[in-house]
Amino acid sequence: MIGLMRPYSPDLASAGRPNDRAELIRVAALELFAARGYSLTTMDEIGERAGIRGPSVYKHVRSKQDLLAGIMRHTMDALLEGQRVALASSSDAETRLRRVAEAHVRYHARHAAEAFVGNREIGSLDQPHRDDVLDRRAAYERGLRQLIVEGVESGRFRPPSVRLASYAILDMGMGVAMWFRPDGELSEDEVVYQYGEMALRIVGA
């Protein structure tokens, strides 16, 4: 559950080994935003963590705000792409819902820092970045909701409420980012499959 078991510590193993300066800076920013928050992080610290001295960090990125907007936009684009592929993978409502829920949970299991920053720092985004990210979030929720509506219309799903089922599936999946650890008791696949199962139960498949 979100923060329920332990204080957040970003696990950035999944970030890989960045091979260019801009990507090094992005990873450093993500790490610092996750650990200390956007407002307390300075561009100097981001540069230092990325191993870049002084103002030359500005050769690669324009501002802290641009870094945050880039991270949050990238997060939503990755989630939207995962959902798009899952929706296109089948014409069967159950299979589609299972895969949409699984993709959602898998992303959150792998990208704890992105999920954490994405949820916490939406208020730190200036316009038009904020609306831009909010539009993507709305589209993501709409994609799941539309899928549930179709399942209801075809008689495959019977959720207590389409809207609340959609919210519940997304929220429980986002929670995974807060407690999942790759070296924990349950493997990523186990968690992903069981959350897919719970999503199907919620909609009454």
Added chain:
Amino acid sequence: MIGLMRPYSPDLASAGRPNDRAELIRVAALELFAARGYSLTTMDEIGERAGIRGPSVYKHVRSKQDLLAGIMRHTMDALLEGQRVALASSSDAETRLRRVAEAHVRYHARHAAEAFVGNREIGSLDQPHRDDVLDRRAAYERGLRQLIVEGVESGRFRPPSVRLASYAILDMGMGVAMWFRPDGELSEDEVVYQYGEMALRIVGA
């Protein structure tokens, strides 16, 4: 979903009309911690918002840290008490789980600011406050998990996984704090009842 629809703006209508200085300060602190974060908030600002001038705020509270610890301890105690009453209310596994889930969701629908601060600021707590709050959180999760275990043992529940069902039920309920508005489309009771229904579905009641 958590922050998925809009940036967080604390709704403190539920805080009521505090009638003593210490409570005024606590409400002001909660408001500021929710809106700006713990680290950016100063005791001067808390005093000012509570209508108390200068250092006399320290007559009523010892420190910013004490305020945060008090808010977070109070949040967990309220959740634990709601769970205790729900567990004691019946000997029927389904009824108990429904009420435990409903109490959880009702708290989060009514206490958005507390939930937000509780989730975001656990890392801002010094010891022993941090362990103190984490212990309460663990006890809260254990209460729900134990209830699901009993339902499984008596053959009433068949969750895909006891642990994940417990996490999913708590996380989806916590998400309610992020989107529920008293003047929204769905009433508090509607949301509470439907989440109770979804919790029962998750455990396969």
